[in-house]
Amino acid sequence: MSVILVFLLVIVGFAGWWLSHQRLMAKPWLEQGLIGDIIGPEGSTLPTAKIGLGVFLAVVGCLFALFTSAYFMRMALSDWQALPLPRVLWFNTGVLVLSSVALQCAAVAARRGQIDTVRLGLVTAGLTALAFLIGQLVAWRELTADGYLLTANPANSFFYLITGMHGLHILGGLVGLSRTTAGAWDGARPERLRLSVELCAMYWHFLLFVWLAIFALLAGWAATFIEICRQLLT
Amino acid sequence: MVDITPADAVPPAEVAEMELYHPHSWWTKYVFSQDAKVIAIQYSATATAIGLVALVLSWLMRLQLGFPGTFDFITPEAYYQFITMHGMIMVIYLLTALFLGGFGNYLIPLMVGARDMVFPYVNMLSYWIYLLAVLVLVSSFFAPGGPTGAGWTLYPPQAIMTGTPGGQDWGIMLMLISLILFIIGFTMGGLNYVVTVLQGRTRGMTLMRLPLTVWGIFTATVMALLAFPALFVACVMMLFDRALGTSFFMPAIVEMGEQLQHGGGSPILFQHLFWFFGHPEVYIVALPAFGIVSDLISTHARKNIFGYRMMVWAIVGIGALSFVVWAHHMYVSGMHPYFGFFFATTTLIIAVPTAIKVYNWVLTLWRGDIHLTIPMLFALAFIVTFVNGGLTGLFLGNVVVDVPLSDTMFVVAHFHMVMGVAPILVIFGAIYHWYPKVTGRMLNEAMGQFHFWVTFLGAYLIFFPMHYIGLMGVPRRYNELTDMTVMTESAQHLNSFISIMALMVGFAQMVFLFNLIWSIRHGREAGGNPWRATTLEWQTPQTPPAHGNFGKELPIVYRWAYDYSVPGAKEDFIPQNMPGSFGSSRGPA
């Protein structure tokens, strides 16, 4: 359970930093009047939707951290046999990076008001994300064809489970992305379009980060890394 | 004294009407409504309905335990199904849904001075997914093989084996699917509650001016958002084991002489995941209750809550600590015994902030002006049962004391007292308190008195003696207590007594439900602020509050939520949105 505890520690650190700016030591009964105006505006200046997405991503991160925890705990048992990763995963990683870059370009273009670049970026991102999903399915087929079936070994089970879970999140993101893309053609208000492109980009970057972490985990690098850390500590 | 801005210098808060979704038809106003208040009532009604099912199941269980052999239709199979569904419904589908989905939705926007939740559409979806989860759960009663009988903890391997009702039928699958749906639905709602507190607060509403109710629900929601994924992971992995034949949790097993296909898995892994959710879940139910009861006591004792800052810190502290105590549910699970030292220590440390909260509640009563209204009675009863149940938690949290007591009726008595009876008493108090705001009428006083006395004394008489049956060594989750040397004849009489009390307490709830319906039309007119309370929900222009909550202008907050009996003020309460400065001697600066 150490992975999830480290993850929560990060969240606690973030929450602590935020709380430390909220004057929790104040004596509220002594303060009458509009302190809100004295210490600045209420709430964050970030758009509410971004904060909402941020909270949601924390939950998603928690989910994958828990899968990782379970992975390590199950890995420690004797029947574990790592499976060879299909080469196509490298290609998929590249495609997903491309997808993220395209969305980042779209977000920058949206800030500058270049609607054509926004459209191009959104479409590229959508197509590359689709390519990623297809690539993942190819990886699944390769593994099944080579006899690495779901139930044969827990390493296989985790591979299908975690990549499937990540794919579902990409799929959900594609729904949001297609709505944004439709908005880019239907002439949504610029500031609204800008916000939704930025939200998509934020989600995409996060899922790319999750994918890289998963990739490292499934390839066994994460375990090696932790082993090195442990040796450094002792 | 902090400087005071004159009221007329403040420009009116903008009316953000554009952001509100206005209903156009009966359907979008009352059914597919995006108004948090309607969603709150939908959540509450659904939770109450499914909670009634769980209540009836508890009667059946008590009939079996109190009068063994009398009721033939309660087979061992049925008993385990009742026990499982009772536990799961009460913890997840009633308490969690009612506190967060019900009270959270109704109170957060009103108390922080917002027009609605920040993502109303997602909020509406949250309820409909919750309803779907409940329907899937209910459908398992009618599925072949019936609902699962694995116990609410759903421990593998038995949860998915033939020796357990529903293990190889539909029961366990539907249970897991329902939980997964619940978690998805809850996450949607939870995002709303958190972000509304972060972003939706009206002007002047700093965090330290929030009523403790909001603090409790807010912290509980943050915890739930981080804890429910653990249950989600556990459910998905168990679903894989059951439906697809993987071996996440399933070791090599010989079932009734036959080798199963699984191998190598770890049942302990499930327990870690389950309790990583399960322990925070206790506080997910408790923290909103802590918050609400603070406000009930303060309002009805006409006195500010004692040590407000300490109360806030304690809520946050308990919330954070509750993520590092989970394995105290697993002292005798066979995990590495050295974990016991760590988890016993963290568990007993959490008793300190909890105790501080109790002291502050009773110190709020000290030199108060205590109105013994029904909400206040329930709040007092909460303190008694919570202190009782919390203290028996010190037995079970102290690793070596837990060894003889774990999995006995002592545990059953403990957790019913502390997270069953105590939070439900708060729910009752809260309903008597806010019903006038929701409907515009008071609940009937005589029926309320009857409901209170039977519920409080009855529940105490059920669960206090039950500890001693557990102390004798009687295990929990037995549908028959016969043929056991530890179960004496006198203890069997005690068991019958407990069952009779359970039926009586159950009857009192019927009176309460009748009161809820009867008073909608026949209750005394309440007016806008019958309890003369300070918080914003009582200052709405209409009662019940209309769509958008606060009419044309949002309220501006000038003070904390507990300005009761301020020396020098004309009335014994000053609403949060009343400008001006009162009271010259407010204690040390």
Next chain:
Amino acid sequence: MAIALVLVLVVVGSVLFHFLSPWWWTPIASNWDYIDNTIIITFWITGVVFAAVVLFMAYCVFRFRHREGNQAAYKPEDKRLEWWLTIVTAIGVTAMLVPGLFVWNQFVNVPSDATEVEVVGQQWQWSFRLPGKDGKLGTSDTRNVSAENPLGVIASDPNGQDDVVVEAADLHLPVGKPVKMLLRSIDVLHDFYVPEFRAKMDMIPGSVTYFWFTPTKTGTFQVLCAELCGQGHPLMHGVVMVDTQEDYTAWLGEQQTFAQLSAPQQVGSAE
């Protein structure tokens, strides 16, 4: 008003119930009276706190109930009082925790002279295995379980051949000798629980858990299952008899070893 009286009655009634009711733990039959002592300490500390809080509350309700013209005091907080209460609580908690951890340390550290006894749970009966003359239990694997080899002992392990196998019958233990119970299950979770011994531990399929104790009284004790294991859970009873050394030796002489049990089958397969 009635509520103040009732609160007092709740305290008085609870205390009287605690001291006067006939429902109390079974007489102890093992060395774990330390655990009982820790429970007694906890009862005293928590009992005092419960009575103090509820009686104080009853007094407040009586003394400060609403009457015409009353006004509540205005007191947001009292730093010193809160600190005092925190410190006193912390001391009380420590007074429960420290003896608890001390005893837990004894509980998890098995004395070196403890003899090993294996308990195997299955739906819904108990079986036992005792080391033979060599004092060592042979290794086992659930995959080996069959009708002839109900405990899944690995036949190739020489340590296992002289193990005494007690299938679905009573276990006997000599009085006054520490035993380490090795707990195993071949299907679901079970929990080997004898209320008089106080100690218990879950048994997990796929791994071996343990606890230790020293039986201090001769007699017959009932074994219960304390972890839900399917519909037969309440019927999963067993018997442990704590004997004097002579009786125990006599009983042990009557038992069959793994080699004896599997011999006829081996002859059969050789033919």
